[in-house]
Amino acid sequence: MRELEAARRIATAAGDMLRKNAATHRSIRHKAGAGNLVTDMDHASEKMIVEAIRREFPGHVIVAEERGTMGGDSPHRWYVDPLDGTTNYAHGFPVWAVTLAYECEGRLEAGVTYAPVLGEVYWARRGGGAFRNGRPIRVARRRRLEDALLCTGFSYGLAWRRENLRHFGRFLMKAQAIRRVGAASLDLCWTAAGAFDGFWEMRLGPWDMAAGIVILEEAGAKVSDFADKPVDLYRGDLLGANPILHRHMLTVLRKARLRRPR
Numbered sequence: 001m002r003e004l005e006a007a008r009r010i011a012t013a014a015g016d017m018l019r020k021n022a023a024t025h026r027s028i029r030h031k032a033g034a035g036n037l038v039t040d041m042d043h044a045s046e047k048m049i050v051e052a053i054r055r056e057f058p059g060h061v062i063v064a065e066e067r068g069t070m071g072g073d074s075p076h077r078w079y080v081d082p083l084d085g086t087t088n089y090a091h092g093f094p095v096w097a098v099t100l101a102y103e104c105e106g107r108l109e110a111g112v113t114y115a116p117v118l119g120e121v122y123w124a125r126r127g128g129g130a131f132r133n134g135r136p137i138r139v140a141r142r143r144r145l146e147d148a149l150l151c152t153g154f155s156y157g158l159a160w161r162r163e164n165l166r167h168f169g170r171f172l173m174k175a176q177a178i179r180r181v182g183a184a185s186l187d188l189c190w191t192a193a194g195a196f197d198g199f200w201e202m203r204l205g206p207w208d209m210a211a212g213i214v215i216l217e218e219a220g221a222k223v224s225d226f227a228d229k230p231v232d233l234y235r236g237d238l239l240g241a242n243p244i245l246h247r248h249m250l251t252v253l254r255k256a257r258l259r260r261p262r
Contacts, residue, residue, distance in 0.1 A: 003057070003102040004110040004125050010052045011114040012121065014045045015098040018083060019116040022092070039090055042066055045082035045098065053078055065207045077103040079210035079233075084113075085183030094118065099185040101210030111211025113185045122189040122215050130192055130218035139221045139242045140194040145174045145252070148197035148245060151187045152180055155203040164202050170256050171200075171249075188212025191240055192219035198241030198249050200226075206233035213238070222246040226253045 018041055046066050053062055057078075061071035064080040078100060083089055085096030094117035101111040112123045122137070124130040130137050142148050150171055154161045172178055179196070181187065184204055191199045192215045199216075213231060216223050223240045225231050228250055231238050241249055 001110060001125050001128075004112070004123060006053075006056050007100045007102060007110060007112040008114075008121065008123055010049055011098045011100050011112045013052070014048050014082060015114040015116040017048060018045055018089070018096075018098065022089065022117075039083070039086060041089070042083045042086055046080065049080050049082055049098070049100065053080075063206060065205060075105045079103065079207045081185060081205070081207035084185040084208060088182050093182070095181050095183050095186060097183055097185050099207070099211045101207075101214060103210070108210055108214045111214035113189050113211050113215065115183075115186055120189075122192070122211075124192075124211075124215040124218035126214060126218070128218065130215045132189070132193055137193040137219050139192060139216070139219050140197045140245075141242060142197045143242075143244045143248075145171075145245070145248050146176060148175050148241075149195075150175045150178045150198045150200070150249075151191065151196045152178060152199065153182065153184050153187065153201045153204075154180070157203060160203045167200065167202075167253060167256050170252050174252060184208045185212055188216055188238075188240065192216045192221060198239075198245050200239045200249060200253065202226075202237050204236040204238060206236075209233070209236070209238055213240075216240045224250070226250070 046064050050062055059074050060076040061074050062078045063069050081099045084099050089096040097113050097115040099113040102109050109126045114121045122132050154164055187199050190196045213223055221240045222243045225237045
């Protein structure tokens with residue numbers, strides 16, 4: 001698939017550039033939302049990616065984290081997060097990635113996520129399986145929440161942080177353990193590879209999760225929003241796990257919503 005091969009090349013080039021510059025002085029500023037950082041390297045990586053996509057696919061629409069939507073009304077669309085885990089990157093914590101996804105006629109067809117410091121590249125093509133460094137990956141088979149290692153993240157919006165704290169508290173009392181490492185694109189890939197058993201998060205950006213949705217689904221996961229409907233990329237609530245664990249996690253999320261304080 002031409003788009004997948006291009007995405008792998010482009011993500012690898014951008015990720016390697018970010019890794020080479022990780023130790024240099026960075027210009028850092030805050031965007032809207034508590035703790036929401038953007039660095040000069042976010043912009044440099046995005047510029048590099050956008051220019052590469054435009055060279056190879058000049059008529060395609062690009063939806064990028066920093067620049068927004070670029071292009072016309074083509075049915076071909078790219079979702080670009082040039083540096084997922086910016087706060088980690090700015091602090092020297094090695095959990096960050098470049099992630100790209102390709103969509104055609106409203107269906108996500110391919111995704112790539114590259115974590116340069118960890119030496120991991122994940123990709124998937126619709127109907128073609130999911131891979132890490134060339135090896136097939138599958139979701140974990142655990143059926144009980146009591147045995148499950150879950151992962152999540154927290155929105156930069158304080159109201160949504162409070163909302164997810166309620167979900168976090170309920171899962172904490174039911175699951176074996178929960179992790180929060182600060183890069184949703186990698187959380188999704190690690191769930192696809194079975195390191196995590198399930199993932200949920202609220203108010204992600206489309207660029208955060210588009211590639212991960214394809215990778216998760218091709219690894220055998222069920223992916224939905226918190227109402228068990230298809231994920232709305234512009235709303236950003238996502239739940240992913242093997243089908244049995246997904247059902248159990250969905251029950252926890254629904255109970256938390258029913259008991260929401262008024």
